[in-house]
Amino acid sequence: MRAQLLTQAGRPLAAADLPEPRPGPGQLLIAVKACAICRTDLHILDGELPDPKLPLVLGHEIVGTVVERAPDADRFAIGDRVGVPWLGWTCGVCDYCRGGRENLCDRARFTGYQIDGGYAELTVADQRYCFAIDPRFADVAAAPLLCAGLIGYRTLRLAGEGQRIGIYGFGAAAHIIAQVARHQGRQVFAFTRPGDVAAQTFARSLGAVWTGGSDETPPEPLDAALIFAPVGALVPAALAATRKGGTVVCGGIHMSDIPSFPYRLLWEERVVRSVANLTRRDAEEFLALAPKAGIGTATIAYPLAEANRALADLRNGALQGAAVLVP
Numbered sequence: 001m002r003a004q005l006l007t008q009a010g011r012p013l014a015a016a017d018l019p020e021p022r023p024g025p026g027q028l029l030i031a032v033k034a035c036a037i038c039r040t041d042l043h044i045l046d047g048e049l050p051d052p053k054l055p056l057v058l059g060h061e062i063v064g065t066v067v068e069r070a071p072d073a074d075r076f077a078i079g080d081r082v083g084v085p086w087l088g089w090t091c092g093v094c095d096y097c098r099g100g101r102e103n104l105c106d107r108a109r110f111t112g113y114q115i116d117g118g119y120a121e122l123t124v125a126d127q128r129y130c131f132a133i134d135p136r137f138a139d140v141a142a143a144p145l146l147c148a149g150l151i152g153y154r155t156l157r158l159a160g161e162g163q164r165i166g167i168y169g170f171g172a173a174a175h176i177i178a179q180v181a182r183h184q185g186r187q188v189f190a191f192t193r194p195g196d197v198a199a200q201t202f203a204r205s206l207g208a209v210w211t212g213g214s215d216e217t218p219p220e221p222l223d224a225a226l227i228f229a230p231v232g233a234l235v236p237a238a239l240a241a242t243r244k245g246g247t248v249v250c251g252g253i254h255m256s257d258i259p260s261f262p263y264r265l266l267w268e269e270r271v272v273r274s275v276a277n278l279t280r281r282d283a284e285e286f287l288a289l290a291p292k293a294g295i296g297t298a299t300i301a302y303p304l305a306e307a308n309r310a311l312a313d314l315r316n317g318a319l320q321g322a323a324v325l326v327p
């Protein structure tokens with residue numbers, strides 16, 4: 001099968017012709033129809049996340065069709081369309097798994113990181129971590145739901161019930177979560193790179209009530225802020241824009257160092273927290289909500305062979321929405 005392969009951190013992906021993977025116990029063989037590109041893929045490519053499987057097929061926002069099943073894998077039928085997210089396997093027995101926090105499993109394994117992912121024509125996945133995709137979403141449109149949507153949803157959930165939600169970094173996750181927040185009757189304040197008029201126009205088209213640069217102060221204090229850009233300096237900026245008792249949630253897996261800041265920015269019970277990974281419950285809730293909320297995704301499709309160009313466009317901030325590879 002054709003694949004785009006990471007052989008070493010810091011190197012571009014290489015086109016490869018790999019043997020077809022075989023489904024092991026509990027696994028499905030899936031013909032990939034679309035795989036969205038996540039900023040985490042760039043962090044793995046750049047060597048910012050430790051110990052990836054190498055060589056590695058990146059990609060953890062996979063939409064595909066079941067073409068073969070292990071004898072014990074009967075959750076889906078041949079021909080069913082499924083989505084495969086970042087969380088690829090958990091142990092089920094550690095304290096975190098048993099406590100409903102499988103996203104923090106001590107032995108968790110992740111798609112497109114420790115397990116080969118979706119930058120390929122075929123992939124295998126544990127059926128327990130595959131999800132049905134609503135028919136209202138076409139393959140390419142559905143792909144960004146699998147991480148930008150899911151982890152964005154968890155980020156919003158952990159921000160609490162506040163009405164005024166700031167979103168820093170208006171990329172793939174933000175453009176989906178702004179729609180969810182609006183569906184829930186909240187107000188979205190979108191912060192972009194200073195002077196990024198295109199991103200601000202994009203945010204307003206998705207219902208943001210205010211847009212500005214990340215160095216600007218919103219007209220009213222925020223109840224909570226979500227940070228999707230991998231920029232540590234946004235943490236004190238977001239705290240400064242957040243009211244007493246508010247929460248700043250960091251939604252990414254990697255961030256540049258957070259600069260020191262005066263304690264008064266945290267004082268008055270403001271909270272800074274991160275979000276790690278997702279649970280299957282997050283996936284089920286969000287994938288049921290997305291069609292009901294009328295979520296639309298903005299996508300830019302690239303042929304699989306042009307994965308390096310798509311990654312470069314994401315790195316350069318040239319995208320309004322999500323890049324999606326199509327084999």
Ligand SMILES: [Zn+2]
Nearest residue numbers: 038040086147
């Ligand atoms: Zn991701």
Ligand SMILES: [Zn+2]
Nearest residue numbers: 091094097105
């Ligand atoms: Zn576990």
